[in-house]
Amino acid sequence: MKVAVIGAGATGLMAARELQREGHRVVIFEKEDQLGGTWVYDPRVETDPLGLDPNREVVISSLYFSLRTNLPRHLMGFSDYPFGVTDNGDSRNFPRHEEVLRFLNDFARDFGLGELIRFGAEVVRVEQVDSGKDQWVVESRTSGVSSEEFFEAVVVCNGHHAEPRVVILPGIEKWPGRQVHSHNYRHPEPYQNQVVVMIGNGPSAYDISREIATVAKEVHLSSRSPDVKVSRLGNHHNIWQHSKILCVCEDGSIAFQDGSSVHADTIFHCTGYKYNFPFLRTNGIVTVDDNRVGPLYKDVFPPKLAPSLSFVGIPNRGLVFPLMELQSKWIASALSGKLLLPSVEEMLAEVEAHYKQMEENGIPKYHTHVLDPIGFEYQDWLSAQVGLPPLDKRLKDMFWQLIMCVISQKDGYRDEMDIDNLMRSVT
């Protein structure tokens, strides 16, 4: 089949490799002038620090300058292409971001993917052609010039870390301070001597709070967890933990549900991102509603358009790189007819059952693609589809340990975890 892949980040590269291996003809559309997506560090920040202005020039990467991976390289490689150490590279288990970009460039080179990429080609429209058989038109724009091309299938790999999601706080219209989303954080210097309130407790909040605390007067972490009591964080003299924010006031104060309050200069949102597919025209078959992309069977196929339209990299959390490999293999085999998908009705019923279960468990809609608890069940299910064994239990244990380190705000886990020892025991 002739297949269009949208995006040359880690996901698009993997999808292209698997499609090519399966004998499909692949074109990768990439709007930037190099591959790597998120992993191409960009010192620029957007004009709107919250990243909400629809007219802003979007900066793709959310990397901050000092970023090191939040997973060890052992959990970021592919089944047949480990994320190894190179001469003169950062050989640490949790390397700096440049190392991931190097890895992706090596991967693209070794599988001849570079020649499949159309750089500077932004996809502006993807639409099914009403021809009775699966055919898609992909309209792209390069240097202001539009062109259309027809494909039998489209794999969407445009990433989901460029459209910030923020919390709307009661009283925020009158609160006089500055608001920033982690998407627009690069260095701590702008926060010199400030009081910063940071919302979120994921890996970005973990890293950025500690970095900002080296120059700021105080950093106050606000978490959604109901049982957080106001307290100082570990050995940090100027980082505090609080519960959820109750409201913010015109005098610059911020009140927390735990009864405490502070006067802050900046509210920092480490609150994740929104899915966005501005190019996709499916007559309402695929929609994004409160961050639910749906309906998607197993986060990959919209049942009514499967397998000719698919998405890679939608799940949040989990082992991103290994997951994208499994999803890509599944798509490539489904397109070549090696693997049959369930009927449209069965896939839709599965999606509905998932939504119903979420509702019964009180899980909000915007968590539809957050893997629960961290995605091993899903990962093993995908492995079974493509004939691979489940992930080794000891790797799963390693991942759990890491998650617990971040949740419990344990300092210095990257350098303290004895990953090499854990790896030696993995068969």
Ligand SMILES: Cc1cc2nc3c(=O)[nH]c(=O)nc-3n(C[C@H](O)[C@H](O)[C@H](O)COP(=O)(O)OP(=O)(O)OC[C@H]3O[C@@H](n4cnc5c(N)ncnc54)[C@H](O)[C@@H]3O)c2cc1C
């Ligand atoms: C701050 C941060 C730290 C992270 N750290 C880790 C980590 O340590 N380990 C880990 O495994 N994961 C980490 N992740 C998750 C990371 O997103 C994934 O590792 C992975 O890079 C996602 O790849 P992607 O290809 O799906 O998306 P992206 O990397 O965003 O790539 C998408 C590509 O699509 C292109 N594109 C978008 N729209 C269009 C269009 N219309 N036309 C053409 N091209 C288009 C973009 O230019 C981009 O190149 C981190 C994410 C963030 C934000």
